[in-house]
Amino acid sequence: MKSTVAVFAKISDTHKQVLEQYFNVLYVNHIDELSEEKCQEIQGVLASGGFTLGEEQLAKLPKLKAASTVSVGYDSYDIDALTNRQVILTHTPGVLDETVADTVFALMLSSARRVVELATWVRSGQWHRSLSDQYFGRDVHHKTIGIVGMGRIGMAVARRAHLGFGMPVLYHNRHPKEIAQEQFAAQLVALDELFARADFIVMLTPLTEQTYHLIGTQQFEKMKPSAVFINASRGDVVDEQALIDALEGGKIAAAGLDVFHQEPIDPDSKLLSMPQVVALPHIGSATTQTREAMAELAVNSLVDALVHKNVHHCVNPSAWSL
């Protein structure tokens, strides 16, 4: 008999067909849409990053064995609660690295060269003569990049920076990443040193108890006034009010942000009124190809876990009991 899975993520018909081959599939927007009876049947969940799965939701899903998120970050999933309940969580590392690195470079280039600000200026009919120096931007090539979180995506950013843009690479991790040293001459430095030396600072750590508000006033105070801050990790890795203060006070030159404390961001946020801020709606991995590859991986991991009793890309393998 087929087991039942609930799908909270938006997936294509191809991926729906794969799931339907193996499972009774319930497509839902929110867990509250499911009757108590239906919840009792659910053994698997497929959801997006940002989906909340903790004690409260687990209490409603007594038969849950596996959850699969169409994201690499899993900070909205309570791993201890899942592991205590012997529910495995799988995610989608690797397949999105190059696309997210492209987004990071889009943020670096657009905030340094004032692309959004000046494109808006052209559209509003203000381009009457050649540009005066008050609108000039800053170079990206050959400037120093500082990557906080030299993991899979950090490496893809470092490759672009080193090979494509001739940028010296600094990074900060808890552990040295020798391959980054060998391939990109990347130098491991303390967080404060990275903030003091880099012209472009790129946040790429996961959000954890350790990285919550890792960046605040103390780090922004260390930055060069000409430096640009990029966040493509999670909003809460940064104290957002401290970032606003640093931008307003001219302590840093600009920011390129794909992630925020609150998503979607409040349209009245001060960040959105600052011309030196480029704000994107959390689109790091949002290309058709990459989102398809992520969904495929997430669907296959769920099938593997529940049907073939194999576990791939699991963040809590100690929960494995299937």
Ligand SMILES: NC(=O)C1=CN([C@@H]2O[C@H](COP(=O)(O)OP(=O)(O)OC[C@H]3O[C@@H](n4cnc5c(N)ncnc54)[C@H](OP(=O)(O)O)[C@@H]3O)[C@@H](O)[C@H]2O)C=CC1
């Ligand atoms: N904007 C977007 O759309 C996207 C955002 N993301 C975000 O990017 C994050 C990174 O993804 P990915 O590169 O695959 O993850 P990885 O696990 O490969 O890399 C994370 C890196 O962060 C470092 N790190 C972890 N904790 C700390 C800490 N306390 N201090 C300093 N460094 C730390 C790790 O090194 P070490 O263990 O040595 O400290 C590791 O090198 C995701 O978790 C997600 O939040 C991912 C995809 C898209």
Ligand SMILES: O=CC(=O)O
């Ligand atoms: O933010 C996106 C992810 O994959 O994590």
